[in-house]
Amino acid sequence: MTDPQRFDLLILGGGMSYVGAIRAAQLGLRVGLVERDRLGGTCLNRGCIPSKALLETADLLHRVTEQGAELGLAGGADVALDYSALARRRDAVVEKHVKGVEFLMKKNGITVLRGNGELTGPTSLRISGGESGELEASATDLLLATGSAPKSLPGLEIDGERIITSDEALKLDTAPARVTIVGAGAIGVEWASLYRDFGAEVNLVEFLDRVVPLEDPDVSKELARVFKKRGINIFTASTIDPATIERADGGLHFAVKANAGDRVTEVTSDLILVAVGRKPLTEGIGLEKIPGLELERGYVKVDGFMRTGVPHLYAMGDIVPGFALAHVASHEAVVAVETIAGHHPEPVRMELMPRVTFCRPQIASVGVTEEEARAAGHEVKVGSFPFRALGKATIIGEIDGFAKLVADAQTGILLGAHLIGPHAGDILPEPTFALLVEGTAAEIAMSVHAHPTLPEVLVEAALAVDGAAIHV
Numbered sequence: 001m002t003d004p005q006r007f008d009l010l011i012l013g014g015g016m017s018y019v020g021a022i023r024a025a026q027l028g029l030r031v032g033l034v035e036r037d038r039l040g041g042t043c044l045n046r047g048c049i050p051s052k053a054l055l056e057t058a059d060l061l062h063r064v065t066e067q068g069a070e071l072g073l074a075g076g077a078d079v080a081l082d083y084s085a086l087a088r089r090r091d092a093v094v095e096k097h098v099k100g101v102e103f104l105m106k107k108n109g110i111t112v113l114r115g116n117g118e119l120t121g122p123t124s125l126r127i128s129g130g131e132s133g134e135l136e137a138s139a140t141d142l143l144l145a146t147g148s149a150p151k152s153l154p155g156l157e158i159d160g161e162r163i164i165t166s167d168e169a170l171k172l173d174t175a176p177a178r179v180t181i182v183g184a185g186a187i188g189v190e191w192a193s194l195y196r197d198f199g200a201e202v203n204l205v206e207f208l209d210r211v212v213p214l215e216d217p218d219v220s221k222e223l224a225r226v227f228k229k230r231g232i233n234i235f236t237a238s239t240i241d242p243a244t245i246e247r248a249d250g251g252l253h254f255a256v257k258a259n260a261g262d263r264v265t266e267v268t269s270d271l272i273l274v275a276v277g278r279k280p281l282t283e284g285i286g287l288e289k290i291p292g293l294e295l296e297r298g299y300v301k302v303d304g305f306m307r308t309g310v311p312h313l314y315a316m317g318d319i320v321p322g323f324a325l326a327h328v329a330s331h332e333a334v335v336a337v338e339t340i341a342g343h344h345p346e347p348v349r350m351e352l353m354p355r356v357t358f359c360r361p362q363i364a365s366v367g368v369t370e371e372e373a374r375a376a377g378h379e380v381k382v383g384s385f386p387f388r389a390l391g392k393a394t395i396i397g398e399i400d401g402f403a404k405l406v407a408d409a410q411t412g413i414l415l416g417a418h419l420i421g422p423h424a425g426d427i428l429p430e431p432t433f434a435l436l437v438e439g440t441a442a443e444i445a446m447s448v449h450a451h452p453t454l455p456e457v458l459v460e461a462a463l464a465v466d467g468a469a470i471h472v
């Protein structure tokens, strides 16, 4: 054992917590960051960044090959995907950003301790099995940030070859010709969209009765409509029967069964990509040694300042309840370290967190759905506007989808925004800000939007809340 290391703040897990590490250093804390793998965690190495690098090419390919002729580009149909070049770019994009995080750690004087960390107490750790050797470290405060890993289902054990998760899919140097995706949540529909643009035969199997089941039902309906138009085979309220899986025709043969009734579809795919959610990584890190630490379905319980209830022990990111998203994790990291440093940040408010799913058409939402608002006791007014009626959408040739705003009927205060359509994620910051400042639909309509732009869809949807949309 080397000498114990003493810090103001120790962080276990170097994913999105790196943002909090930098903020803590800015506030004058001496920070030790423990990571057993590459810095940047899931988002940088196995999540947001590599998957969006692939989706960018998928989108370009679609625009050139399928829309090129209409847009006046000859020869687009002959453009072909070079997946090995794309894989090199995907890896280069990741590499650039991992190096960037490493640089920022050095620049801010943050000590990176390389190895597997395990709590020996609420604010102390044993680190082993990595470049930093065997050591004990302790601090005044400790932030747990160990993230999450993909889940699977009984009978669909991940073999890393034919039955895979997003972790393995992001390492492949080829695209499958036939793929079945299990789970139509955010990750599942992104892969379905991507592989379809790359020319694969895609089956999307969802246990619940609609795709993207956490989104507004109107959004689910529109996505299903467009995905079907794109040739994606959707099986909702269905599962793969694991007992039927057998190797055949160079791939896997199996039955997709409806939850009710006797509909059975025989399917052959090169790959089954399991995207049924993620589990928090809270086992094997010594949590059982911390009296008073509360877990709920494996997640560490925290308050709005990321305090666990055990003095000086904080938690953030995918191991705490709430949306498992990178920007949520980094926001939580900042709130945690500002609290630790004795500042008085606003608490994290999960209802203000924006969500974007990067399939085509893109999905973006913030706040509550119409149903959730009613269930919470609001009388609501709703306004929707289709992209099809917007000049900019016609110009770029992407007319599917709509914006839907949910407002309180009495006050007009915005309660939620639900978009599906071109660049929906880039339009979302405006309703996200409106929710923060308790803005009304009328104020969104009042704010003049430049023409022709996609955010004009919000003005029309806001006018539609009072039945006054112009271009319908």
Ligand SMILES: Cc1cc2nc3c(=O)[nH]c(=O)nc-3n(C[C@H](O)[C@H](O)[C@H](O)COP(=O)(O)OP(=O)(O)OC[C@H]3O[C@@H](n4cnc5c(N)ncnc54)[C@H](O)[C@@H]3O)c2cc1C
Pocket (backbone or CB within 6 Å): 012, 013, 014, 015, 016, 017, 034, 035, 036, 037, 038, 039, 040, 041, 042, 043, 044, 046, 047, 048, 049, 051, 052, 115, 116, 117, 118, 145, 146, 147, 148, 166, 187, 281, 284, 285, 316, 317, 318, 319, 324, 325, 326, 327, 328, 329, 358
């Ligand atoms: C395919 C995919 C696509 C995604 N796309 C998006 C997206 O577009 N937008 C978005 O907002 N979110 C996206 N996400 C979610 C996002 O990646 C996560 O919400 C985010 O990475 C969570 O950050 P975190 O810091 O909590 O955990 P992680 O990023 O998982 O980091 C945890 C870190 O802790 C380390 N660690 C764990 N245990 C130990 C230990 N005992 N000792 C030392 N180190 C340890 C791990 O190695 C890891 O580096 C995506 C996820 C996936 C899987």
